Amino acid sequence: MSRLSILGLTKAYGRTRVVDNIALTLEEGEFVSLLGPSGCGKTTTLRMIAGFVEPTEGQISLDGEIISAPGSVLPPERRTMSMIFQSYAVWPNMTVAENVAFGLKLRKLPSAETKRRVGEILEVVQMSHLAERYPSELSGGQQQRVALARAIVVKPAVLLLDEPLSNLDANLREEMRFEIRRLHDEFRITTVYVTHDQAEAMATSDRIAVMNAGRIEQVDAPHLLYTRPRTRFVAGFIGRTNLLQAQVENGEIGFGGISVGVGQVAGAEAATTRDILVSVRPQSIGLHRQRPVGEHPILAGVVAQRTFLGETWDYVVRSEEAGGLRLRATAPPSQIHEVGEKVWLEFDPRQMAMVE
Amino acid sequence: MTGITKRTVLGATAAITAAAILPARRAAAQTYTAHEQQLYDAAKAEGEVTWYTGQLQAQPSEAVGHAFTDRFPGVRCNVVRTTSQVAFQRLSQDYRASVAQCDVFSSTDYSHFTFLKREGRLMEYRPVNAAGMVKAAREAADPDGYFQVTYLALYLLARRSDNLSEADAPKSWRELTDPKWRNKMAVGHPGFSGAIGNWAIMMRKAYGEPFFREFARNNPQVGRSAGDPVTTLNAGERMLGVAVPSAATLFSASRGNPLTLIYPTDGTLMVAAPSGAIKSAPKPNAAKLFMEFMTSPAYSEATRGFYAESLRPEVRPPEGSRPLDELTLISPTPEEVENGIPEVRELWRDIFGV
Amino acid sequence: MSTALGKSVVATPPRRVSLARRIGRIEPVMLLWILLIGALLFLVAFPLGKLFLVSFETRGTGAFTLSNYVTAYGRARYIEAVVNSLTLGLASATIAVVLAVPMAWAVSRTDMPGKGLTWTVVLGAFILPPYLGAVGWILLAGPNSGFINVFWRWLTGSESPFFNVYSFEGLALVIALNAFPLVFIFVKSALDLVSSEMEDAANILGAGTWTAMRKVSLPLVWPAIMAGFIIVFLETIALFGTPAIIGIPARINVVTTQLWQFFEYPVRVEVAAAYAMPLLLVTAGMIATQKLLLSRKGYVSQTGKGGERRPIKLGAWRWVMFAWCAMVGMIAVAMPLFVLLQASFAKAWGRGLSLDNLTFANYYLLIFEHDMAMTSIWNTIWFSATAATIAVLLALMVAYIVNRRLVPFGEVLGFLALAPFVIPGIVMAIGFYAAYAAPPLSLYGTAALIILAFAARFLPIAYANSSSAIRAVHPEMEEAARILGSGRLHAIRMITAPLVKKSLLGGWLIVFIVASRELSAAIFLVGPRTRTMSVLLYDLSEAGNFEVLAAFGGLLLVVTLIFVGIGMKLVGRDFMLRRG
The missing domain is CATH 3.40.50.300 (P-loop containing nucleotide triphosphate hydrolases)
Incomplete structure (x- = not known):
């Protein structure tokens, strides 16, 4: 009991x-x-x-x-x-x-x-x-x-x-x-x-x-x-996150021009609607000078803003490719990008979660 | 200061100590009449008597209380001394609240007693000792035995002998309306003092209401009790006391204050002040015993030291007091008092504002 | 591991809990609440309600009538008394503000020397009973014999007196000299909360010390000044002793002395009640005006601690301020006290200071020969102690319940406990007389009537005190005890009571001291065996023997000082002068 x-x-x-x-x-x-x-x-x-x-x-x-x-x-x-x-x-x-x-x-x-x-x-x-x-x-x-x-x-x-x-x-x-x-x-x-x-x-x-x-x-x-935050509130309250509008179509979740399999995103299999919200942690986004190779989805963008927080760099990257989408990504202190610099963002679907 | 000699100071001290010590010495050998003894035994069981009084000043009242207990050990006397009107007011409040607290009531206002008698609130008790009192006292007592006269008060004029000579001083009440006494006089208040009420009745009778208006124009300092002007005179605040009690004035003079009495040619006010036991007295036997005491020589002796007129032939009149038969005395009748007091009180308040 | 999301669970209706258990779970506090409501209705609401009803009753029959009001206001003299009272109240309150505000400012904000002395002055004026101060001033400023006027004549050869105490101004001044500590306490407490930065801000914009004080500091404490003004006003119109002692010779009739006349034979309590009603209206009006005037602007926050406070350097002016405080001390405390003491040891006080005029007879008489004197001292002590205990206990319970929000409508209790604050004491006394003197309770002439009236009259002081004491104890203190297994009452006894003990003791002593000198309410309620020192003093003042009167005043002061001393020892030096 x-x-x-x-x-x-x-x-x-x-x-x-x-x-x-x-x-x-x-x-x-x-x-x-x-x-x-x-x-x-x-x-x-x-x-x-x-x-x-x-x-x-x-x-x-x-x-x-x-x-x-x-x-x-x-x-x-x-x-x-x-x-x-x-x-x-x-x-x-x-x-x-x-x-x-x-x-x-x-x-x-x-x-x-x-x-x-x-x-x-x-x-x-x-x-x-x-x-x-x-x-x-x-x-x-x-x-x-x-x-x-x-x-x-x-x-x-x-x-x-x-x-x-x-x-x-x-x-x-x-x-x-x-x-x-x-x-x-x-x-x-x-x-x-x-x-x-x-x-x-x-x-x-x-x-x-x-x-x-x-x-x-x-x-x-x-x-x-x-x-695995389940709600928009939890995703935002526990740590920081990028909340992205996404669409479910044919077993794929698509946002900003990229798509990942429904099965790869936590909680997404339960999606009942076409439009969903996906939480992408800034730490889960890889930041690269050169376009990385691999099976993870990738977006190109330009550093729009940066803040040094001591333990990490906090970059805001704007991606024209994804229709002007602004994404927050973190990087270790040694990884320095100037504002205006072109960067590639690499996503890990297993660290994404669908939120209500 | 003036007028003080060693003798008067000693005299004053002696008077005070006498009041304190003499009764105690007497207490050693008390003799009681059979009637007194009988009441005393019953009163001892009751233990105390509560006496509302506006008759004597505070100090003599307390001395009477002590003298009573000295004469009748084991029966305590609660002396509740205020002005007569206040004492009566308290008695009225008691009655209205249906609380019996008072055993014996004494006031300078005769009408209180005719009223209480009519309302059936006095005990019918003629003290055995009353038969031995002086004539004036016996005549003024209630024929039906509901109350006795326990104080014959004289009210007259008093002057500061140091700054108002006998020649300059007024000789009569009538002269008080003379503007030359403006800001020089002091007087009590009929709303507080029964004696002043009596005096106001006599003045109204003799000289009419205009007397008060003219008197008020002279701006006497209005106190509360009839004795207040004595203090005012002692202080040097005013030089002429109006309707002051002879006893308090003589007592004060004996303490070294430069006061001299003036017996007005248009009559010294004599107020027969009664005492009566209350019908609903919580201590009825103590009340009767107290009435016996107040009509006995022991009472007159106790009050003599405070210059009260003697009510018993066996006790000498107080020092400095003129024999009663030499004086022109004026007194209102009980009826005049009963109807007149409320009237003169209102008249006074309308004229003086307080 | 079970994961339960609030939304996804269908709430099942809670199981019914048995009645016996429900009753077992009711807190005793509800019963207490009922008891307290009862006590407050008895002490506050019923006497006032009764007073209101009685004012419409025919004497004897109790039938409805308006004639009491016609009688009460049917004479020019009676109306004049009301006008006199109101004028007197305004005059005394104004004088008190003029006296006290500079003192409060100097003590709170500046580097004036002799602040300790100023405190003593304020405390002294606070504990000197008003009627005693009045007697002192009669000895000082009687037009012909008062020491001041005698000195004046000797100095100038003038015929007329310098200052006549038997006058409207004399009466107003004597009352103000006794009441100014109320204004001082209010204004000083408020000034203590004004940050120096407020003044600095004015200085930096070009205002000097005086301008900053006039335009910034004082306006910020305007509500406190106003509160002090209103309290002095209310105290003045409810005062009996001083107007009786000074007003009658000065031929000034006021509401209280007029009420006393209605209590003459035959006692017309119905007329007195009708006559007292407008006093309540005036009071309500004052409070409403205060609310209205203060509703718009911002004032010093009473809770704020913001900013540092440092004394303003006055330079040579500090001696001017000191002189002002010393002057107030002289006329309010030192001089009256001196003449009273002199009179109390004199055979005849008019003869002044000399060895052959010196005597202990007045004290001897009171202590050894005057039955009533000692009885009244004892009465005073035990009436005041019992009343203070009742008031503090009741106030404590009410404050606790209100502050802890234990019951719905707790504010009603708080309101009732504070209500006597705005009811003139003399009106309260007449209400008690009307409600409880007659059968069925027949409390007239008993100690209970006086004790209850004192307890009700000073309940607001006790309540303000208890309320701040309770507020200072964090509710979690008690909750910590309860969760460890202690019941509410046990928690109060073990935790809250020890924590508020000291400030409650302070409250108790203040109630005790003000009750021990209370005359206005007592004079209507005493019986022959329940006379208090204050009433006996009043009676003695009728007997016209100032030497004995002064000696008795001396005894009263000794009694008061003993308790003030105990308070200072146990609670702290300024316990009487804190704003509770």
């Missing part, structure tokens, strides 16, 4: 449906991120899972028992979950150790046991030496570790994280993101992680649910989201 199951979940404020009929299932020990731009409903979904918000429609069950349905919401304190908040919510009136021990005391553990587990978890998050400090004496990253320890120490059925890293600076954010994954690998707690940062979601999650305007657009493993 799946641990956490969400079905037809909707939250409406007046006429606005901030969460609109979503479904999601988490297996025991799974780490799933809710990823989306701000206002997409991901935090509301998380707060419904936590029991802070009552759903308008649909239901949430934990281990098969309904814990949220309209008119009946099991209070948060009876859900055996724990949560990490955007503001950390580390209580300033308690020391680090007292913060961490709070949940254990509520579970009426013997004090020796409480002490032992607090000690252990502080060891895990490398905060043992600061156990008697007050939160005001800690840095943001240290507070975050306290929040983590406090949430994990109770061995929750589900761990919920609400943008936990958004208040940290860039370096610390990267460090903490691996820390969170490390703790997950160690404790295997079923986790729902809300973020708007795709790198964070990619680094931590088993699966990512991409949300937009209250709906889940796609749920998949991180690499599949990148290589």
